[in-house]
Amino acid sequence: MTNKLLPTQLVGSYAQPDWLIDKARLGERLPPRVRAKELWRVGEEYQQEAWEDATITAIRDQELAGVDVVTDGEICRESYSNRFSNALAGIDLDNPGSAVDRTGKSVPVPRVHGEIKRIAAVEVEMVKLMKRYTNKAIKITLPGPFTMSQQAQNDFYATDAELAMAYAAAVNEEVKDLFAAGADIVQLDEPYVQARPEAAREYAVAAIDRALQGATGTTVLHVCFGYGKHVDEKPDGYSFLGELDACCADEISIEVAQPELSNEMLKLLPSKRIHVGVIDLHDPKAETPEIVAERLRKALEVLPPERIVVAPDCGMKYLSRELAFSKLKAMVEGADIVRSELGLA
Numbered sequence: 001m002t003n004k005l006l007p008t009q010l011v012g013s014y015a016q017p018d019w020l021i022d023k024a025r026l027g028e029r030l031p032p033r034v035r036a037k038e039l040w041r042v043g044e045e046y047q048q049e050a051w052e053d054a055t056i057t058a059i060r061d062q063e064l065a066g067v068d069v070v071t072d073g074e075i076c077r078e079s080y081s082n083r084f085s086n087a088l089a090g091i092d093l094d095n096p097g098s099a100v101d102r103t104g105k106s107v108p109v110p111r112v113h114g115e116i117k118r119i120a121a122v123e124v125e126m127v128k129l130m131k132r133y134t135n136k137a138i139k140i141t142l143p144g145p146f147t148m149s150q151q152a153q154n155d156f157y158a159t160d161a162e163l164a165m166a167y168a169a170a171v172n173e174e175v176k177d178l179f180a181a182g183a184d185i186v187q188l189d190e191p192y193v194q195a196r197p198e199a200a201r202e203y204a205v206a207a208i209d210r211a212l213q214g215a216t217g218t219t220v221l222h223v224c225f226g227y228g229k230h231v232d233e234k235p236d237g238y239s240f241l242g243e244l245d246a247c248c249a250d251e252i253s254i255e256v257a258q259p260e261l262s263n264e265m266l267k268l269l270p271s272k273r274i275h276v277g278v279i280d281l282h283d284p285k286a287e288t289p290e291i292v293a294e295r296l297r298k299a300l301e302v303l304p305p306e307r308i309v310v311a312p313d314c315g316m317k318y319l320s321r322e323l324a325f326s327k328l329k330a331m332v333e334g335a336d337i338v339r340s341e342l343g344l345a
Contacts (some may be wrong), residue, residue, distance in 0.1 A: 004068055005305045005306060005308075005339065005342075005344045006296070006305055006308055006309075006310050006335050006338060006339050006342075006344065007068040007069060007309055007310065008066070008067050008068050008069070008309075008310045008311070008331055008332050008335050009067055009068060009069035009070070009071070009139060009275075009309065009310075009311055010062065010067065010070075010071045010073070010139075010311065010312065010315070010316065010328075011141075011187075011222055011224075011253055011275070011277075011311050011312055011313070011314050011315050011316075012071055012073075012074050012080060012139075012141040012187065012189065012222070012315045013071075013073060013074040013077075013080060013315030013316055013317035014058045014061065014062070014071070014073030014074070014075070014315075014316050014317070014324055015058075015073075015316050015317065015318075015319045015320060015321040015323070015324035015325075016054065016073070016075055016317065017054050017057065017321060018041075018321075019041060019042075020040065020041060020042060020050055020051075020054050020075070021039050021040055021041060021078075022038075022039050022040075022041055023318075025038070025039055026039055026078075026317075026318070027318055030101055030103065030105065030107055031079035031080065031081070031082075031227070032078050032079050032082050032108075033079070033081065033082055033085070033099075033107060033108060033109040033110060033151045033152075034082060034086060034093075034096045034108045034109065034110060035078065035082060035086050035093070036078045036079075036082070037078075039078055047076075051075055051076035052129060054073075054075045054076075055072050055073060055075045055076065055126070055129060055130075056129075056133050058071075058072065058073030058075055059072070059073075059130065059133050059134050061321070061324075061325050061328070062136075062328065063134065063136065064325075065325060065328035065329045065331075065332055066329070066332040066333075067136075067328060067331075067332060068136065068137070069136065069137045069138070069139050069184070069185065070130070070134055070136050070137070070138055070139070071138070071139045071140065071141065072123075072126045072129070072130055072138075072140060074141065074315065074317065076126070080141065080143060080189050080315060080317075081143035081147065081148060081151060081189065082110075083122065084122050084123070084142055084143055084148075084171075084174070085110055085143055085148045085151065085152070085167075086110055087118075087119065087120075087122045088116055088117060088118055088119065088167075088170055089114065089115065089116065089117040089118075089119050090112055090113065090114040090115050090116040090117060090156065090166075091110045091111065091112060091113070091116075092110075092111045092112075092113045093110075095111055096108040096109060096110065096111055096153075097109050097110065097111030097112075097152065097153020097155070098153060099150070099151060099152065099153055102191070102192065102195035102196075102226060103226075109151050109152050109153055110151070110152045110153070111152070111153045111155055112152050112153065112154050112155055112156045112157065112163060113155050113156055114156055115156070115166065116163070116166035116167055116169075116170055117170060118170040118173045118174060121174065121177050122174060123140050123142070123174065123178060124174075124177050124178060124181045126140065127140055127178055127181040127182055127183045128181055128182070131181075131182045137184040137185065138182070138183055138184055138185070139183070139184065139185035139186070139187060139220070140178050140183045140185075140186055140187070141186075141187040141188075141189055141222070142171055142174060142175070142178075142186065142187070142188055142189070143171075143188070143189050144171070144188035144189055144190035144192075144193075144207075144208060144211065144221070145164045145165070145167035145168035145170075145171050145188075145207040145208065145210070145211050146164050146190055146192060146193055146199075146200060146203070146204040146207050146208065147189065147190050147191060147192040147193070148164075148167045149161075149163045149164035149167055149207070150192040150195070150196055150199070151192070160199065160203075161202060161203040161207075164203055164204070164207040165203075165206070165207055165210055167207070167211075168207040168208070168210035168211040169210065169211075171188070171211040172210060172211050172212070172213055172214070175211065175212060175215055175219075176214060176215070176216070179215060179216045179217045180216075183217060184217055184218060185217060185218045185219070185220060186215065186217065186218075186219055186220070187219070187220035187221070187222055187253065188208065188211060188212070188219070188220070188221050188222070188249070189222045190204070190208065190221055190222065190223055191222075191223060191224050191225075191226065193223055193240045193243075193244070194223050194224065194225060194238055194239060194240050194241075195226075197239040197240040200240045200243070201240070201243065204240075204243075205243060205244070205246055205247045208221060208244075208247045208248070208249065209247055209248045212247075212248050212249060213248075218250050218251065219248070219249045219250050219251070220249060220250065220251040220252070220253055220275065221244060221247060221249040221251070221252050221253065222252075222253035222254075222275070222314075223238065223240075223241065223244070223252065223253070223254055223255075224254070224255050224313065224314045225255055225258075225259060226314075227281065227314055227315070227317070227318055234255065234258055234259035235259060236259050236260055236261055236262050236265075237261070237262055237264070237265055238254070238261075238265055238268075241254070241265060241268050241269065242268035242269070244269065244272075245268065245269045245270060245271050245272060249272070250272070250273060251272055251273040251274065251275060251309065252269050252272045252273075252274055252275065253274075253275030253277075253309075253311060254274065254275065254276070254277060255277040255313040255314060256276050256277040256278065256295065256299065256313065257277045257278055257279055257280040257295055257312075257313050258277075258280040258281065258282050258283070258313050259313075261277075263298065263299070263301060263302045266299060266302050266303055267302055272307075273306075273307050273308070273309060274299075274303060274307060274308060274309070275309040275310075275311040276295070276296065276299045276303075276308050276309065276310060276311065277311055277312055277313035277314070278292045278295040278296060278310055278311070278312070278313075278331060278334065278335075279292070279311075279312035279313060279327050279330070279331050280313060281312060281313050281314055281315075281316065281318070281319065281327075284323070285323075286323060286326035286327045286329075286330050287327060287330045287331075287334070288330060288334075289330050289333035289334040289336075289337055290334065290337070291330070291334070292310075292330050292331055292333070292334020292335065292337075293334040293335075293337040293338050293341075295334075296308070296310065296334060296335065296338045297338060300338070305342055305344065310331060310334075310335045311331075312327065312331065316328075
């Protein structure tokens with residue numbers, strides 16, 4: 001694990017190669033909640049090798065850009081959540097349900113028709129692959145239990161709170177195995193605490209704490225307003241953020257760049273290290289290092305450097321590889337500018 005101040009890392013996803021996934025079809029739709037195998041350009045018999053090769057390429061891009069903590073880029077996922085959520089027992093894969101997405105549209109989702117249980121490890125082999133190809137600290141991401149409960153049709157549990165706790169138990173098993181396999185950081189993605197704040201206030205923190213119970217490494221919770229690809233206008237404040245200071249996650253990852261987040265929001269997490277989003281993923285051009293530096297300087301008005309991690313707003317899944325790499329380099333170089341100004345270089 002890096003001890004560097006103002007360390008840089010992806011939120012999770014990186015740009016998938018065009019030869020691997022049909023990015024035009026991917027971009028035409030909302031992030032899939034059920035499996036969407038039709039998006040892959042590579043036949044099933046070659047997918048595992050293709051996923052591994054593309055993951056190695058994503059690792060190399062991060063290393064070339066100078067990123068301090070690398071991820072797998074979520075290269076073998078159709079979305080941040082559906083690979084894990086559809087790998088669990090209790091899901092009827094042949095008869096999906098439906099639920100209202102955070103955009104207000106009804107979309108196909110996993111239909112829960114039995115007890116949610118983890119059948120086998122989902123991302124452990126990816127951690128092992130990363131350990132073989134990089135000496136840097138590594139982070140792996142999972143969908144959070146609250147968000148999965150909101151992205152499902154519940155035909156089994158008495159309440160959605162019970163469903164969230166069942167998801168949390170499954171996530172917890174995976175979290176423990178990921179750390180045992182060598183992950184330095186495990187992140188839970190919980191965008192729906194922002195989208196559904198009333199329900200989140202009832203049971204999100206309890207579910208998150210159950211999911212991270214007994215974690216033996218650094219834990220992060222990511223909260224966002226939705227991919228820049230799909231959301232043009234974002235508020236300058238979160239509807240559910242200060243409540244997360246009570247959860248057991250060590251760090252909280254938030255969007256700052258695209259929504260031009262108020263510094264007052266950063267004050268709502270006094271006990272957490274904060275991943276400050278300095279890359280606007282809705283902007284079709286790469287930021288300059290100076291733009292990144294200025295965004296960091298603003299955050300430093302209210303946070304000491306030891307409480308800041310430098311990151312994009314959200315995942316880079318919908319960007320071209322060229323643009324994603326350019327934004328990564330700007331992020332690293334902007335952090336270097338500020339680190340030098342603070343005498344930390």
